[in-house]
Amino acid sequence: MSSLAKQIDTPVEENKVLDMYKDLQRRKKVILKNRLVLWAIIAALVTWAWTGTNFSIAIIYTGTANMAAFIFTDLLPPDFSAFGRYLQPALQTVYMSLVGMVISVIFSIFFGFMAAKNTSFHPVIAFTSRAIIAFLRAIPALIWGITLVVAFGLGPLAGTLALGLSGIGILGKAFADVLEEIDQGQVDAVKATGASWFQTMGQGVWPQFKTGFVAWSLYKMDLNIREAAVLGLIGAGGIGYTLQGNINLFQYQQASVGILMIFALILIVEYTTAKIRERLL
Amino acid sequence: MRPYIDKKNKMTKQIYVGLFIIFFIFSLLQVGILDERIFQAFSRVENLLKGMVPPTISEPIDVAGAAVESLQVAVMGTLWGVVFSIVLAMFAAKNVSPHISISYAVKAFAAFVRAVPALIWALLFIVAIGLGPTPGILALAVNSIGMLMKVYAEAIEEIDTGIIDALKATGASQFQVVMQGIIPSIMSIFISWSIFRFDINIRYAAVLGVVGAGGIGWELVRASRVMAYDEVLGITLVIFGMILLAELVTRFLKDRADMATLKAME
Numbered sequence: 205m206s207s208l209a210k211q212i213d214t215p216v217e218e219n220k221v222l223d224m225y226k227d228l229q230r231r232k233k234v235i236l237k238n239r240l241v242l243w244a245i246i247a248a249l250v251t252w253a254w255t256g257t258n259f260s261i262a263i264i265y266t267g268t269a270n271m272a273a274f275i276f277t278d279l280l281p282p283d284f285s286a287f288g289r290y291l292q293p294a295l296q297t298v299y300m301s302l303v304g305m306v307i308s309v310i311f312s313i314f315f316g317f318m319a320a321k322n323t324s325f326h327p328v329i330a331f332t333s334r335a336i337i338a339f340l341r342a343i344p345a346l347i348w349g350i351t352l353v354v355a356f357g358l359g360p361l362a363g364t365l366a367l368g369l370s371g372i373g374i375l376g377k378a379f380a381d382v383l384e385e386i387d388q389g390q391v392d393a394v395k396a397t398g399a400s401w402f403q404t405m406g407q408g409v410w411p412q413f414k415t416g417f418v419a420w421s422l423y424k425m426d427l428n429i430r431e432a433a434v435l436g437l438i439g440a441g442g443i444g445y446t447l448q449g450n451i452n453l454f455q456y457q458q459a460s461v462g463i464l465m466i467f468a469l470i471l472i473v474e475y476t477t478a479k480i481r482e483r484l485l
Numbered sequence: 486m487r488p489y490i491d492k493k494n495k496m497t498k499q500i501y502v503g504l505f506i507i508f509f510i511f512s513l514l515q516v517g518i519l520d521e522r523i524f525q526a527f528s529r530v531e532n533l534l535k536g537m538v539p540p541t542i543s544e545p546i547d548v549a550g551a552a553v554e555s556l557q558v559a560v561m562g563t564l565w566g567v568v569f570s571i572v573l574a575m576f577a578a579k580n581v582s583p584h585i586s587i588s589y590a591v592k593a594f595a596a597f598v599r600a601v602p603a604l605i606w607a608l609l610f611i612v613a614i615g616l617g618p619t620p621g622i623l624a625l626a627v628n629s630i631g632m633l634m635k636v637y638a639e640a641i642e643e644i645d646t647g648i649i650d651a652l653k654a655t656g657a658s659q660f661q662v663v664m665q666g667i668i669p670s671i672m673s674i675f676i677s678w679s680i681f682r683f684d685i686n687i688r689y690a691a692v693l694g695v696v697g698a699g700g701i702g703w704e705l706v707r708a709s710r711v712m713a714y715d716e717v718l719g720i721t722l723v724i725f726g727m728i729l730l731a732e733l734v735t736r737f738l739k740d741r742a743d744m745a746t747l748k749a750m751e
Contacts, residue, residue: 231749232749234745234748234749235745235746235749237745238741238742238744238745239742239745241741242738242741242742245738246738249560250560250561250564252557252560253556253557253558253560253561253564254561256553256554256557257554257557257558257561257618257619257622257699258618258619259561259618259619259622263614263619263623264565264623266614267610267613267614267619267620267623270613270614271609271610271613271614271623273613274609274612274613278612279609295515296515296516298512299511299512299515299516300512300516302508302509302512303509303512303513303516306509339725342725342728342729343721343724343725343728344688344689344691344692344724346604346692346695346702347691347692347702347705347721347724350695350705350706350709350717351533351709351717351721353709354533354709354712354714354717355529355530355532355533356529360515360516361516364516430602433602433605434602434604434605437604437608437695437696438695438706441516444604444605447605447608448608448696451608451612456612463601463605466600466601466602466605467597467600467601470600471600
């Protein structure tokens, strides 16, 4: 681009302008061709998915209409007498999210430090940690929940451990990436004073790591409350279990109280984490 | 005065930390993590792992079909989410919205839709329109709209007003302003967020089956109900492979697009 501007500034002969025009045409062609290929791939994907799922475009209209009818005739008005029954599971959801977050933070600090190239003891350990983190991240929390319910039985314990495990995948990667981006000069300076490993970590690494650590941990709390709200659907504790019970029994007006409480829970937790973030950073 | 304030601040901090620790311990007790089950965890996990190896899939054709269905649900959910988000974002962005109240109304709608998890939407859509992949597609689309509309609207609000003014000065209609001015400006943000959302939707599509909205999640629940641990692991590995494959494809497409731009720029 800058070379173009330079050429325009200096007087040019006519054939040079023609050459530039041809060059522009060639570049445009390259982009156009690639765009065509990309759109063709996307169109093929969409056609494949469309026919595979037997999706009819009319369902967008009928689906919206049915949904609106369902919301206004069955869900509304909410039956607030069910509030008492939702309170205990809602609190349980908060407890699960919090404990899940603390578990994942503790393990992620360990795995994060091992996975970051500059703080790890050995490249092989770094690679193994990255692989473990990637595996934990690739499997959704709900799937961990299903497996853990099989192992630990129904109840909040399985859900909490599922949140913790999938959290290591997210936070481990985030912590490792933050650690890899810190300024090595500060760490070296602390080391040069003859500091021990712990002193180096505390004085050289931690001050630079703190911001990312706090932000990501709180973000995980926001995620957890969403995940915990649905973990109940598989019997892993929390508000989702009561909600599904109500839906299965066609008690939609009570179910809408559950949905509103999930909504409120998410808003409250996000507000609180935002306040804490403001205070700590 | 200074030491007094310092002392007070320190004390406030200690109180907060103390409260947090008390709340955390209370939560630990409530969650039942110090249950006798955790002390049996070792033998339970050992049992589980023994039952899991070697992973098997008793009905490979069914599982493969379910995995394909999950991928298709994710593609369709993302497609409709993106399409509706673009249209709604035009009404939500303050600088192109016909009226400021419409902008607020659409944004409030997005905030509500976003806060209700995708799986709950799937539950509701199943009640409203029946079982199968369609409620899954609609649930993903609705949940995607909540997130994508917000980021698209923010991208539109941040574009250079000079571009829009210049187009308007040439006498362009509202539609022409959108097509020639707004869409090219937000293209890169639009692409990266849509791809990001597709990655999220793949994960959701894998678990939608849990509530009966089609796909591989149902196979997993079925296997776990009959305590077929080896099949649980087999299907989990299929899900893992499915998510990995989808991410590889999207990364390949994105790299290709970037490469083409670089090639044309050189």
